[in-house]
Structure formats: structure tokens, C-alpha cells
Amino acid sequence: MKHITRRRVRLALLALLALVALVGCQREPQPEWKLNDVSGHLPDLDFRLTDDNGKAVTGADFRGKVTVMYFGYTHCPDVCPLTLTQLHVVLDRLGAPADRVRILFVSVDPARDTPAIMHAYVNAFDKRAVGLVGSDRDVEALAKRYRSAFTREPDRGDGNYEVSHSSAIYIFDGSGKARLLATPSASQDDIVHDLHLLTSMETTP
Amino acid sequence: MMVRTIAAALLVAAGTANAADTVTASAGWIRVLPGSLPAGGYVVFQNTGDREVAIVDAESPAYGMAMIHRSSTETGMGRMEMVDRVAIPPKGTVAFSPGGYHVMLEHPTHPVTPGEPVQVIFTLSDGKKLPVTFVARPANANGPKD
Ligand SMILES: [Cu+2]
Numbered sequence: 001m002k003h004i005t006r007r008r009v010r011l012a013l014l015a016l017l018a019l020v021a022l023v024g025c026q027r028e029p030q031p032e033w034k035l036n037d038v039s040g041h042l043p044d045l046d047f048r049l050t051d052d053n054g055k056a057v058t059g060a061d062f063r064g065k066v067t068v069m070y071f072g073y074t075h076c077p078d079v080c081p082l083t084l085t086q087l088h089v090v091l092d093r094l095g096a097p098a099d100r101v102r103i104l105f106v107s108v109d110p111a112r113d114t115p116a117i118m119h120a121y122v123n124a125f126d127k128r129a130v131g132l133v134g135s136d137r138d139v140e141a142l143a144k145r146y147r148s149a150f151t152r153e154p155d156r157g158d159g160n161y162e163v164s165h166s167s168a169i170y171i172f173d174g175s176g177k178a179r180l181l182a183t184p185s186a187s188q189d190d191i192v193h194d195l196h197l198l199t200s201m202e203t204t205p
Numbered sequence: 206m207m208v209r210t211i212a213a214a215l216l217v218a219a220g221t222a223n224a225a226d227t228v229t230a231s232a233g234w235i236r237v238l239p240g241s242l243p244a245g246g247y248v249v250f251q252n253t254g255d256r257e258v259a260i261v262d263a264e265s266p267a268y269g270m271a272m273i274h275r276s277s278t279e280t281g282m283g284r285m286e287m288v289d290r291v292a293i294p295p296k297g298t299v300a301f302s303p304g305g306y307h308v309m310l311e312h313p314t315h316p317v318t319p320g321e322p323v324q325v326i327f328t329l330s331d332g333k334k335l336p337v338t339f340v341a342r343p344a345n346a347n348g349p350k351d
Binding site: 074124149162168185 | 236238239240242243244245270274276278281282283284285303304307309310311343344345346347
């Protein structure tokens with residue numbers, strides 16, 4: 001069962017990589033992105049979830065903002081904080097345009113992550129971060145939409161468990177179009193560079 | 206005369222120190238997350254000896270549970286696994302740092318606040334204990350000082 005899931009994850013990732021390679025072949029007189037340009041290859045930002053204030057939100061509520069979406073969970077003490085800290089540093093370096101950026105931290109652990117826990121967690125990293133929670137089905141649908149994946153690992157015996165999850169960072173423009181894909185190892189310079197470009201572009205919501 | 210002999214004996218003892226004394230730790234810090242969420246501990250180990258020494262366990266009076274973990278983001282998936290031993294090669298250094306090795310600290314025995322010193326005691330492969338003082342840091346810290 002686990003192996004099948006792993007294989008599915010690997011297949012999904014291969015598809016994603018192939019997609020990025022394909023995009024890389026295109027020649028367009030476009031802004032010189034440093035991150036992987038996925039324009040036209042991933043669907044627009046769309047979801048029905050609950051934010052960290054307990055309010056029902058959809059992708060449309062973030063039109064007018066550049067959004068940086070990342071899947072994770074609060075019982076993740078290492079990789080998720082590393083990524084969120086990096087995004088916090090990036091937004092600080094971006095300066096004033098960062099007001100037009102929101103970090104969307106989507107929980108892949110609906111069983112443990114409540115809006116209140118998410119609120120405390122995301123705000124410990126950055127005030128421009130929004131925690132999003134939903135039912136298993138809603139989160140799975142969102143992950144699937146972006147060819148992302150997550151797997152709840154077996155209980156460690158003390159009631160605690162880890163959730164393995166895709167580490168990709170998805171960046172959408174102000175009209176909700178998927179624009180860029182970054183890995184957690186992407187350089188902060190590159191992310192700052194591309195967010196500068198994206199926040200300075202005219203977007204028609 | 207007698208005093209000098211004892212002093213010499215002590216010097217010899219120090220010179221032939223066993224493995225544990227050849228491992229030192231520095232720059233220890235803990236990323237504190239809200240509430241009682243698990244925290245990651247980071248530190249740099251240095252082995253000045255001629256023999257490999259491994260870190261095999263960890264415990265802390267400030268946490269009910271401490272484990273050695275390793276994260277990876279290979280194949281685009283972020284995951285963590287428990288590690289039995291981390292070898293510090295002779296004359297070598299191993300860093301526990303975000304995204305790699307970390308001490309997984311769970312069930313704080315009291316609310317740990319940034320700035321607070323936290324003791325973590327490592328067990329080495331020769332059975333010796335290595336107590337290290339970590340500093341608690343905010344969630345969005347990058348290291349022990351920044
Ligand atoms: Cu861990």
C-alpha cells in the first residue's frame with residue numbers, strides 16, 4: 001500500500017519535472033525568470049478552505065495579491081520552518097512590494113491542524129503568511145490539482161506521526177495564474193528577483 | 206616531589222583522554238514553535254580524536270522526548286526519519302542543521318521561551334555523556350544568533 005503510494009508520488013513528480021523541462025524549451029520574449037516558469041502549465045489558484053481566523057476562503061479572495069503556496073503541517077519542526085523562514089527573509093528583503101504578497105501555508109495534516117494552531121504557527125514566521133485548513137478531501141483535491149502529494153506515515157507508537165509531503169513552492173500572480181515553481185533549495189536571491197518582477201507586473205484580476 | 210608526580214599523572218590522564226573527551230559541541234540552538242509543537246535542535250559536533258565517535262542518543266530535561274532525526278527533500282518529497290547513530294569521523298565535523306540532521310524535541314516539560322538556555326545530553330558510542338547547552342530561538346531564526 002505504502003509502496004504504491006510512493007510510486008504514485010514518484011510518477012507525479014516525474015510528470016512535474018517533465019513539464020518543467022518542456023517549459024524550459026519554449027522561447028518567448030518574457031521576463032527573465034530565475035525560477036521555473038510554469039505559466040500555462042498549471043491551473044489557476046482555486047480552492048475552498050478555511051483560513052487561520054476560521055473564515056471560509058477561496059482562491060478568488062487572494063486576487064490582487066501574488067501568492068506563494070506551500071504544503072506542510074505544524075508538527076513539522078524542521079523542513080516546514082526552514083522553508084517558511086526562508087520565505088520570511090525573502091519578503092523582508094523584497095521590502096514594500098511584499099505588502100502585495102501572501103504566503104499560503106496549506107496543512108496536509110487536517111486531523112491535528114486547527115485554524116487556531118495554524119494561526120499561531122504561521123504568525124511565528126511572517127505576518128504575511130496565511131494558514132489554510134480543510135477536510136481531507138478538500139486538501140487532497142488541492143494537492144492533486146497542482147500534482148502535489150502527501151502521505152501520512154505510520155504512527156510512531158506514541159500517537160505521533162509524520163506527514164511526508166511535496167516540498168515544491170508554487171507562485172501565482174495577482175490574477176491567480178500559476179507562474180513559477182521553486183524548490184526549497186532555490187536561492188533567496190532568485191526568489192526575491194522573481195517576486196520583484198511579479199509584483200511590478202500589471203495584473204488584471 | 207609527590208605533588209609533581211601526581212601532577213604528571215594527571216597530565217598523562219588528560220593526554221590519553223577517551224573518545225568522549227575528544228568530541229565537543231558548539232553553536233547549539235533550538236527553533237521554538239508555538240504551544241507544545243515539536244521543536245528542532247541544531248548543533249555542530251567536532252571530533253579532535255583519531256577515532257570515529259558516534260552520537261547514538263539524546264535527552265533533555267526540558268522535553269519529555271528527544272530523538273535524532275534526519276530530514277530529506279530528495280525526489281521533491283519532504284520527510285523525516287529516525288537515525289540510530291551519527292558518526293563523527295576522526296578529526297572531522299558534523300553539523301546538525303535545518304533540512305538535515307536535527308534533534309527532534311517533543312513534549313516540552315515547561316513553556317520554552319526564546320533566549321532560554323536548554324540542556325541537551327547526548328550519549329556517545331563509547332557510552333559517555335556529552336551535555337550541551339542550546340539556546341532557544343524564535344521560530345523564524347536562521348541560527349544561534351541571527
Ligand atoms: Cu524530526
